[in-house]
Amino acid sequence: MRLQRAEILSRERFGNHLLLRYRWNGCIPQPGQFVMVRTRSFAAALDPFLCRPFFVHDYDGESAALLVEIRGRGTSLLAGEEEEVVVSEPLGRGFDIGNGPVALVGGGVWVSPLKLLSRRLAGRGIPHELYLEIPSTAPEAYGDVISRIFPDADLVPTDDPERAPEKLLARVGDLSRYSAVCASGPLSTLAAVKRAACEQVCVQLAVRERMACANGSCHGCAVPVWDGGGRTYARACISGPVFLAEVLAW
Amino acid sequence: MPAAGTLGREAFGEVKGVYGAILPKTVTPKPRAGNPPPRLAEAPAGIINSIGLQNPGIERFLEDLDDYDIGLPIIVSVAGDTVAEFAELCARLAGESRVAAVELNLSCPNTERGGTTFCARAETISEVVAACRTALPDKPLFAKLANEGALNNALASEEAGADALTLINTISALAVDPHTRRIFLKGGLSGPAIKPVALRAVYEVSRVVSVPVIGCGGVTSGTDAVAFMLAGASAVQVGSGGFVREPGEILEEFAVYLRDNELKAQNLTSALRSRDESQEAMLY
């Protein structure tokens, strides 16, 4: 795996979320692409062993940002004090941007790639609307950061996790108003968006699976897909992480 | 060279000018979809994987073989469920001029023996290697062995006609999730965690066989490759190490070691000092 050193420009911590910005003058990231990343010390020691995948959250021409939920050792190290990360180029296939209008639907930390997507859509003058789920169980800091990052989003409060996707989709309304729906959220949300998909609308879902190589070598990131009528596994790192809803064999 | 199953065509750009051979993922007679996710779990200093030999099957693989040609010899790794399937795969590859050598992945289950692996019995290893030798008379045949029973299986492979031995494959491992109180993954452990085990296997086996031994297991640096060659390997495979480092960096470190120590790669295999000599060197 090809990785390069990058200076960390800032870390903002909101509860158990981290907004990490690093200097980036490599390939321009496309919305929905991800990077493999680790801090320098863990790169030198290979401990933890694998790099961690994250969606590119934002990019301004000079720096890239990641929105990270701190979970285990790898993400805790990213939240630490080190001044550099070791990071890959933007990887995988992102969202396909048509002419709009586009609905951006998400929840949890998975809303991350929707920021770069909405920035790109705005830059091209493509009309779009954002619908983000805010569970009542989420820490207050999470709600604050999401409303700061996505000032134009329609934030949908949800109480019951089981009914959350339904409530979110009720707010989005008739999907056929859009030419595309781009979703990145909890699996239940993605599954609900997939079920609601209709023929005229290009529905794209950002999926995640555990990754090791992130270059198609290990077949570790298998996602079930339909291929020529049969069910098979695609590699999320090179054929995704964004898939057309109808391709996913969920 | 890459270890089987750890370098895809999509990543060939990273290894041009680095590896001496290409070794694609193990091919089986029929296509295999592989196991449902999750297929990976990180472990201390390594990974547990359960990919399930996802591959397009031998016929489709051969149709696409030109895609593997980057000007390096192509070594094809094969696996069957039975001795006869292994032999059929070798026969199919025997006449294929683009194939330089065949590696038998003998750590897979033998359906004729209730799913125990071929490596579970030296007699089975003899049988399968001999059948493949007959089916593949004119190309080098490598037997890739598991750590379990490595010594007996190595002797059996050599006697049955293997030209080289690859040691080792992943080691059986389990990941348990204490939060969900479920088994997260049953698979094979690879990476630095298994390096000392692999080194020991290479060391013991290379002392009793006369065919070359290819070391595999936990190589993530140039000095790891050196250690395998000092232990008795004539060549080294890089698997999981390629997921976390660039193979080119590993090769560069290997070259720096040779330069600094005024050694040649081909001399490393016999360059291991005796314990007394090295202890003396430490004193002065």
Ligand SMILES: Cc1cc2nc3c(=O)[nH]c(=O)nc-3n(C[C@H](O)[C@H](O)[C@H](O)COP(=O)(O)OP(=O)(O)OC[C@H]3O[C@@H](n4cnc5c(N)ncnc54)[C@H](O)[C@@H]3O)c2cc1C
């Ligand atoms: C394409 C993709 C994009 C992602 N984008 C984001 C993002 O923008 N923000 C964010 O916070 N998280 C994202 N994740 C999840 C993130 O990679 C994991 O939360 C992170 O790897 C956890 O590492 P850890 O060491 O803290 O946790 P640990 O639990 O210690 O990690 C152990 C191993 O499991 C893997 N792992 C654990 N949880 C996940 C998970 N949910 N998905 C995939 N692998 C996991 C780790 O990579 C590591 O190999 C993304 C995952 C993928 C595959």
Ligand SMILES: Cc1cc2nc3c(=O)[nH]c(=O)nc-3n(C[C@H](O)[C@H](O)[C@H](O)COP(=O)(O)O)c2cc1C
């Ligand atoms: C993701 C993955 C897939 C593998 N697939 C195969 C395979 O198809 N055939 C095989 O003989 N070994 C396979 N292996 C085992 C490796 O070739 C190698 O023997 C093992 O990983 C130890 O080396 P390492 O520690 O350098 O990874 C695989 C290993 C990994 C991690």
Ligand code: FES
């Ligand atoms: S992470 Fe290795 S194939 Fe996708």
